[in-house]
Amino acid sequence: MSDHSQTSGATPRLPRRRGAARAGGHRGGWRIAAMAASATLLAVATAACDSGGGASGGPGTSTPPAASATTPTGGGGTAGDATAGSGTAGASSAPPAPSSASASTPASSAPPTSGQAQATSSRCTAARLGLSLSAPNPGAGQIYYDLRLINKGPGSCTLRGFPGVSLLAGDGAPIGEPATREGGQLPAVTLTPGAAAHITLHTLSKGIKGSSCWPRPSLLQIYPPGSKDAMTLATSAPVVCGDTFMVSAVSAEGH
Numbered sequence: 001m002s003d004h005s006q007t008s009g010a011t012p013r014l015p016r017r018r019g020a021a022r023a024g025g026h027r028g029g030w031r032i033a034a035m036a037a038s039a040t041l042l043a044v045a046t047a048a049c050d051s052g053g054g055a056s057g058g059p060g061t062s063t064p065p066a067a068s069a070t071t072p073t074g075g076g077g078t079a080g081d082a083t084a085g086s087g088t089a090g091a092s093s094a095p096p097a098p099s100s101a102s103a104s105t106p107a108s109s110a111p112p113t114s115g116q117a118q119a120t121s122s123r124c125t126a127a128r129l130g131l132s133l134s135a136p137n138p139g140a141g142q143i144y145y146d147l148r149l150i151n152k153g154p155g156s157c158t159l160r161g162f163p164g165v166s167l168l169a170g171d172g173a174p175i176g177e178p179a180t181r182e183g184g185q186l187p188a189v190t191l192t193p194g195a196a197a198h199i200t201l202h203t204l205s206k207g208i209k210g211s212s213c214w215p216r217p218s219l220l221q222i223y224p225p226g227s228k229d230a231m232t233l234a235t236s237a238p239v240v241c242g243d244t245f246m247v248s249a250v251s252a253e254g255h
Helices: 002-056 059-076 078-082 087-093 096-113 115-122
Strands: 129-133 137-139 142-151 157-159 164-168 189-191 196-204 219-223 231-234
Touching: 129 219, 129 231, 142 189, 142 219, 189 196
Parallel strands: none
Antiparallel strands: 129 142, 137 142, 142 196, 157 189, 164 219, 219 231
16 A cells, blocks of 8 residues: 555656646747747847848948939939039930020021011112212202212112202201102112112292292202111202202102
8 A cells, every 4th residue: 555655646746747847848938939039020120220221321222322313313404414423414415405506506597598687788778879969950940850879889789768868058057957758659779780779859949939048058968768877969959949848769760
């Protein structure tokens, strides 16, 4: 009985020890698993921090973003031109330069081909014209003078419209009033070198309209049609009477 009791007493202790060992083994396993999980989380967090730090401040990782950001900016033109080392920006900004140059080339050649410039260059100016005044042509109390504008230039030029005509004293003071227009507008006259356009000056004989006449002039002043520059001819005619002093439009020879 004592042997059985000892055996039975020893037998219950063994399962307890095994259970305790098993319980201790389970506890140790959870601790190891927990420590492994913590190590894994720490490794993941460290890797995340390393990748985030490299993107924001790491020299190896920051270089590609800086290059990719510079390329579109340089392609835009302004920032690329400000960055001296941007070869791509220079290549992308090169095409607009020729286009602006090609746009300015027609602009510089436009004035010679414009109608306004051609009309201005072909108009007879005071600098290229000469003057002559015919003797008076009286008839029925009317007196007419033929004023001729002669093309002294090497090429053809054109006149159209009414000239401005005034009488001047020797000191340049005006006599009476500028001539008023008589008749209608006439077609343009093209003068070859040496050719002349004709203008008719009209006044009255003394006594036809009143008894007064203007003082005798010393100069005849003429502004060709469309010109702001005047020409002068030394002459003592016409003597204007009856306050009648009129000028016709420029006409061609024989009109």
